[in-house]
Amino acid sequence: MQEFKIEQVSNQLNESIQKKIDLKTKPLGALGALEKIAFKVCQIQQTLKPELSKPSILVCAGDHGVTEEKISPFPQEVTFQMVMNFLGGGAAINVFSRQHGIQLLVADTGVNYDFESNTNLLDLKIRKGTRNFAVEPAMTIEECKQAMENGAQLVDKLHSEGCNIIGFGEMGIGNTTAAAALLCKYTDCTATEASGAGTGLDKEGISHKAQVIEKALLLHQNTSSPMDILATFGGLEIATICGAILKAAELKMIILSDGFIATSALLAAHAINPNVTDYCLYAHQSEEQGHRLMLQHLKADAILQLGMRLGEGTGSAIAFPLVQSAVNFINEMSSFEDAGVSNVE
Template sequence: MSDSLEWLYQPIQPLNAQCHAEAQAYQNQLTKPPGSLGRLEQLGALFAAAQGQLKPVLKKVSIRVFAADHGVAEEGVSAFPQEVTVEMVRNFSRGGAAITVLARQLGADFKVVNVGTLTELESLPQVEDARIAAGTANFCRQPAMSPAQLEAALACGRRAAEQAADQGVQLFIGGEMGIANTTAATALAAALLEQPARSLVGPGTGVDSAGIDRKTTAIDRALALHQAKLDSPLATLQHLGGLEIAALCGAYLGCARRGLPVLVDGFITTSAALVASRINPQLRPWLLFSHNSAEPGHRLMQQAMDAEPLLDLGMRLGEGSGAAVCVPLLQSACRLQSEMATFAEAAVSENIC
């Protein structure tokens, strides 16, 4: 392991247990029956523990969409051509994508980080050029990334996390854009969960049954080719992952190291969360999970991390869109924790039973 990757394994500060206990106790003093707000109470206490204060605030949200292409697209695994990745980055820049609409609604700090589109992009508003390579290699034939490319992608995600923390952000959302990235995410899940590809493969961008067969075959070939090298989460990421997935891993670990909660989006971002939490299990308490994707492998990854997603809307777009939809729920949880009156303050009689 390179010395410059040691940061991945350094201890991560846990949530403030004392503050969490105090926040839970405080919930029982508020003008409501105990537990009547369900998971909103749990979420309010979690943010209190993350921020180290009894009354948490959630006003500043950072959304970073990492974009990259994938060599495995050569195997016909996507319903869309690779040109769509750069076309969608331009659409993000113009504000016409789902995640940009939601980011405006939230007043979130939004940016796209290009870590590896197949072709170079012109300078665009709200797009950071951090291009490491012209996409990954076709992992059916060789490792998806070189060690240097993997290291650069992880560092790119870490920088995004550091920038968010320095700006006083209270929640980080990572999104992704990359044609064929559901194939890479499925390969990672199959390797880490030790499950057959067939049980995890889904339609992704909308491929038909023949496309699902091609995805399954490609993943099976990749797993067979690299099996002897998949001896650690980091090696698995290098051989089967994507530049944007690696950047997400770096961002998640970077956020946790700075005490910044992460709201995980859908299938691809959950594969990054799975890899990152296998690299450093101390990450897990800093991860919140937004929704159940329609991709069949998503629930299996969430179960492996003991995750309880907040919503189930049948979404499978990615980009960070499912996570963005959940932000108002989290804001409600924080405001309820912070702004409700106690029985004593409101001069309301408490339950005597």
């Protein structure tokens, strides 16, 4: 994984972007959050004429050994069943991606199932699921690095094909527990604060999840480096997304960050290289309670807050047309001068 450093945007460019936004035929600030999105996209692309090319969402699937601790009401086989649903075009992310013209890619990063060869399924499998991190590290450092490299290589390929905006989704029974543990380690919040309903736990189930995470945090209390934390508590899908995020930022792509699990991968990427967030737009704030804490830690404002907690990259898919609207207004909306409209004195 190559290191990268963000190119500093000049004050002159920032002023030019803001002037272009302000001189559109509208009162100052009247397009609200769309103006902030347009400004950020112009910053990322370092241009006054931004464009979105070949939008893509990568959904990574992987299983989790921590399900041995009974932290999910759903059995592990739901992971591979949902992958089959993605491939069949029947999941929410399929619907929204089709609706908004987004290329959808599905990757097996570590599902505990032997899939038949399928040209629509990317085979990035490292192993059949992680180990139970309540007992031992979920991944070895080598497995974690390989997953990250797989994600990086895939993003590099997409970029070479013309993609400049990408979102990430995931599927993996047990992965809200992994994401919550990562949140605890990267931000020092408590297991109780980080633990939510996931796929539908009741209060007793959430309490049990928090206890499992507390046990794991105590077991691995000396784990401290960003990579060691990711390997110890993460998932193969989370590590793959982390590597993909780092590569996307290195390539100066727009990153549409999704919900709780996808943002746990961003937390890891941010811990490895804080510059990654300079390339991020935050699609939505998940109903999963730990996601709010993640966004606070990253000093991020979400575009949408719809009470969603599905994952799969659905928040990114739904937010994408708003990013399109922001880009379209800055490119196509007339200025006061162009339209011959009197401006404020």
